[in-house]
Amino acid sequence: MPHNHDEALKHVKSEMPADELLQDLGDLFKVFGDTTRIKIMYALHEDELCVCAIAELIGMTQSAVSHQLKALKNANLVASRREGKTIYYRLSDEHVKSIIAQGFEHITEN
Amino acid sequence: MPHNHDEALKHVKSEMPADELLQDLGDLFKVFGDTTRIKIMYALHEDELCVCAIAELIGMTQSAVSHQLKALKNANLVASRREGKTIYYRLSDEHVKSIIAQGFEHITEN
DNA sequence: ATTTCATATGAATGATTGTTCATATGTTCA
DNA sequence: TGAACATATGAACAATCATTCATATGAAAT
Numbered sequence: 001m002p003h004n005h006d007e008a009l010k011h012v013k014s015e016m017p018a019d020e021l022l023q024d025l026g027d028l029f030k031v032f033g034d035t036t037r038i039k040i041m042y043a044l045h046e047d048e049l050c051v052c053a054i055a056e057l058i059g060m061t062q063s064a065v066s067h068q069l070k071a072l073k074n075a076n077l078v079a080s081r082r083e084g085k086t087i088y089y090r091l092s093d094e095h096v097k098s099i100i101a102q103g104f105e106h107i108t109e110n
Numbered sequence: 111m112p113h114n115h116d117e118a119l120k121h122v123k124s125e126m127p128a129d130e131l132l133q134d135l136g137d138l139f140k141v142f143g144d145t146t147r148i149k150i151m152y153a154l155h156e157d158e159l160c161v162c163a164i165a166e167l168i169g170m171t172q173s174a175v176s177h178q179l180k181a182l183k184n185a186n187l188v189a190s191r192r193e194g195k196t197i198y199y200r201l202s203d204e205h206v207k208s209i210i211a212q213g214f215e216h217i218t219e220n
Numbered sequence: 221a222t223t224t225c226a227t228a229t230g231a232a233t234g235a236t237t238g239t240t241c242a243t244a245t246g247t248t249c250a
Numbered sequence: 251t252g253a254a255c256a257t258a259t260g261a262a263c264a265a266t267c268a269t270t271c272a273t274a275t276g277a278a279a280t
Contacts, residue, residue, distance in 0.1 A: 002225065003196075005163035012153055013167060022152065023145050024217050025210070030143030034238075035136040042132065043122055051257060053115035057122060064239055066258055071238095076216070085247050085256045086113075095216040099209060100135070106186070106205040107134050112255070144268075161227060174269055176228055181268095195226045195277050 031075040032099065036060060037068050040089075041096055044078065048090035141185040142209065146170060147178050150199075151206055154188065158200035 016022075031037060039058040043049055049057070055065045069089055072078040079092040091097065126132075141147060149168040153159055159167070165175045179199055182188040189202040201207065 002162065005160070005166060008157075008159060008163055009167050012156065012159070015156065016149075016152060016167070021217070022148050025213050026143055026145040026148045028213050028217055029139050029148070030237095033136055033140030033143040035133050036238080038132050038136045038139070039126075042126060046122065046125065047118075049118060049122070050115070052112065052255095053118050056115060057119050057126075061240075062257070063241080063259085067238075070258080082247090085254095087257065093216070093219075095212050095219075099212045099216070102205050102209045102212060103135050103138050106203070106209070107131070107138055109203075109205075140267095146268075162225095171270075172227070173229085173271080177268075180228080192277090195224095197227065 028075055031071055031077060032103070034068070036064065037072055038100070040065065040068060040072065041077065041091065041100060044089060044091045045097065045100075048081075048088040050086045050088050054089070138185055141181055141187060142213070144178070146174065147182055148210070150175065150178060150182065151187065151201065151210060154199060154201045155207065155210075158191075158198040160196045160198050164199070 032041075036058065040054055043054055043057050051065055051069065052062055054069075055062045058065070069078060069080075072089075073080065076092055077096050078089050080087050080089045082088075142151075146168065150164055153164055153167050161175055161179065162172060164179075165172045168175070179188060179190075182199075183190065186202055187206050188199050190197050190199045192198075
């Protein structure tokens, strides 16, 4: 007969967050899981930039950048403000920076 | 004529990490960007567990869990040790916990 | 040795996703 | 009002990826 893990799981089970929350967490990290979006976030690390500046910096089309900015905005990772024809994007909070910083540490330490 | 962002980009450009590093960073977060793997990491948050215990806990097949554990191991997010037939997995370092914690904060604060 | 249990792995499939292209929206200026 | 610029968006296509199924490896026990 297969072995039993009721004991081992009893505690862990009670500490598991709700499925919906774990799903949201996965969805959040999915947004970080793309080089283009990482580049965009890095570009906004110090200061806001307009869409076409971002596009020029990372060497992608305006359309591609715009699509990705939308994904970042949906995840509340960037915010924007309009100034005439131009729209400036910035990081929306400090979590972005600390998540990236932790990831950076991880890959540079191994 | 389109507007110019040489000034705005001059500083940012010099601060951008190498492309390869940004790629690695995206690849790392890609591993976090899946509910099954998030569940696995959460399950290992406090203590090591064997593969079949994880499978039972999160309600997935042994095969699926094994595949995902491999992805986690490739990214150095989990480590394993063998004890007879059983293989126990654990989180490999503190970055895992802090990255998840930061993500958690982000989604619960908005 | 062979059976049983624990885990790993390869191939296949269905679903998700990033980019491109064409075009739409919104703003300014003449 | 119309032209030019900045950005957004929808559809389509290619590529990536998670799960399943079947099977392989590895270890213990009888």
